[in-house]
Amino acid sequence: MSVSPARRVAFKTILRVFEQEAYADRVFAAEARRLGDRDRALAQRLAYGTVQRVRTLDHAINELGKRSPGTLDPPVRAALRLGAYQLAFAAGIPAHAAVNESVELVREYGPKHAVGFTNAIMRRLSEGALALVENLPEWTPSEAALRYSYPDWIAETFWRELGPDDAPALLRAQNEPAETAVRRNSLRTGEVEGVPDPLVPGALVVKRVDAKALAEGLVWPQSRGSQLAGLAMGVRPGERVLDLCAAPGGKSTQLAALGAEVTAVEMHEGRARELEENCRRLGAESVRVVNADSLDLPAELTGFDRALVDAPCSGLGVLASRPDLRWRSHPLAELQLELLRAATARVRPGGTITYSVCTINREENEDVVSALGLEPEPLGELWPEFSHPHHPEFLLTLPHVHRTSGFFIARLRVG
Secondary structure, three states: OOOOHHHHHHHHHHHHHHHOOOOHHHHHHHHOOOOOHHHHHHHHHHHHHHHHOHHHHHHHHHHHHOOOHHHOOHHHHHHHHHHHHHHHOOOOOOHHHHHHHHHHHHHHHOOOOHHHHHHHHHHHHHHHHHHHHHOOOOOOHHHHHHHHOOOHHHHHHHHHHHHHHHHHHHHHHOOOOOOOEEEEOOOOOOOOOOEEOOOOOOEEEOOOOOHHHHHOOOEEEOOHHHHHHHHOOOOOOOOEEEEOOOOOOHHHHHHHHOOOEEEEEEOOHHHHHHHHHHHHHOOOOOEEEEEOOOOOOOOOOOOEEEEEEEOOOOOOOOOOOOOOHHHOOOOOHHHHHHHHHHHHOOEEEEEEEEEEEOOOOOOOOHHHHHHHOOEEOOHHHHOHHHEOOOOOOOEEOOHHHHOOOOOEEEEEEOO
């Protein structure tokens, strides 16, 4: 029996993510480049789902197969994880296909002695994996972390932020496929299909990103939560805006479309070139790209009306769209505070700084704002649907509530 192209690509992606610490999106793109649309969709579903659910899958392999995944050869471990995911989580896939092709993957890529026990473990998984995962408890952070496949610290963070009722719902939501949304670029004219969001002007929810519309600069792939961060800046035409963490350019070009004169800073040369190309494609002529370190800016970059600090973060609000991030994530509060202080020094008195991070974590959200010491403006009054549940001066989008990526947004007055 041969291995299907989709499962082969999923297997290679899983193997490289966990054995070579490769990024899931990059390795999948490389491995799947020759697949047709249907096989590509299946391969992505299997690869990303396995990467997300690996903690729960390893538990099932250990409990039912009586083998610790950590003791297995890497190809065997990857094949069992892929097979277990199909049996426990991938509705509609025949159990015999999951079992047989996992065995064939080990026959092709693993040691010969492993074929027999792979077959035995897969058959035990086919009999009990679904019931095992469906009956895992979720009453405590550690229980929910195992059931929904997260590191304990992330479940503990969600429990602290949202409580025992909402935290499991957020864990569940970020195991579901992320929304596909685009921002309609008003700097280009043309027809674009999609469902408008009545609460986020310019946002369209789509089934898939139209490659032609993207190439023509009519749209930019961007979650509704991310678009809200740009809108919440409240820019007016002609204002000078500093975007400190600008690449790949979604928010810089959004601000340009709102009439701002944008200075977009990117430290890495290659990403700065990508940012310039994206601005050209979207017709954002009022964006000036500066290849510099945001913590060591040229002296002439000063006196801005507004600044945006869309800072690097733990990404706890975008775990649905980045399947391996939960296994790499860590808070970045010190860097975030440094970036905010750098922005403060470049904004005129009376101007504002908008701080946005795609995370749901007080340590990187409210605590960072508090440490900076600037007065927040009441964003919750302007956007009540997205008002922070505990601090209404801030905004907080939540995947299980708003069905978009999780973003914390604060607008702070300088001077």
